[in-house]
Amino acid sequence: MNVSNVIPKVFPKVFKDTVLLRTFGFLKIPLLFFISPTVLESTDDRCVVRVRLSRRTKNHLNSMYFGVLAAGADCAGGLAAMRQINAEGDRVSLIFKDFHADFLKRAEGDVLFTCDQGAAIRELVCKATQSGERENMPVHITATVPSKFGDEPVAKFILTLSLKRRAKKA
Secondary structure (H helix, E strand, C coil): CCHHHHCCCCCCHHHHHHHHHHHHHHHCCHHHHHHCCEEEEECCCCEEEEECCCCCCECCCCCECHHHHHHHHHHHHHHHHHHHHHHHCCCEEEEEEEEEEEECCCCCCCEEEEECCHHHHHHHHHHHHHHCCCEEEEEEEEEECHHHHCCCEEEEEEEEEEEEECCCCC
16 A cells, blocks of 8 residues: 555645654654654755654763664655655665764754755665666755754764665566
8 A cells, every 4th residue: 555645735845844754753663653753854855854852862861862863864864765766767776885984963842854965865775776787876964853952963974865666566
């Protein structure tokens, strides 16, 4: 069953993307469902995901737990890639093969995870579908807490996106 067909066309795209992300989390990666990410923006060039600071997501210092920050970065980069893969229409496997994080400040509020590399990810998807080989690219994610620091980053992430076209089903 395709969840996107169940959601009526009257809902905004970001609402549908949020439902799809949380459904994917529920079915495949329960931690993502547990932290309840919300898609705030999802375009061809940019993806913004919010994770609220709550009892579920905070550490003993009342800031966001670093594992939740990592999961939020994964959501923003993964959603940006999934959007491009769906637009391409080919079967492509997506995984992040490594992860680098710089934690700059304590995230003491709701965190926005932003990926602005939609165009570069689109090129990588095309390259992977044409070559049939595994293709890699570093994806940069910036985490901000607008309520405390405006646009100043609290963390920066680099995840290496790895894509490969899957074989057609017989």
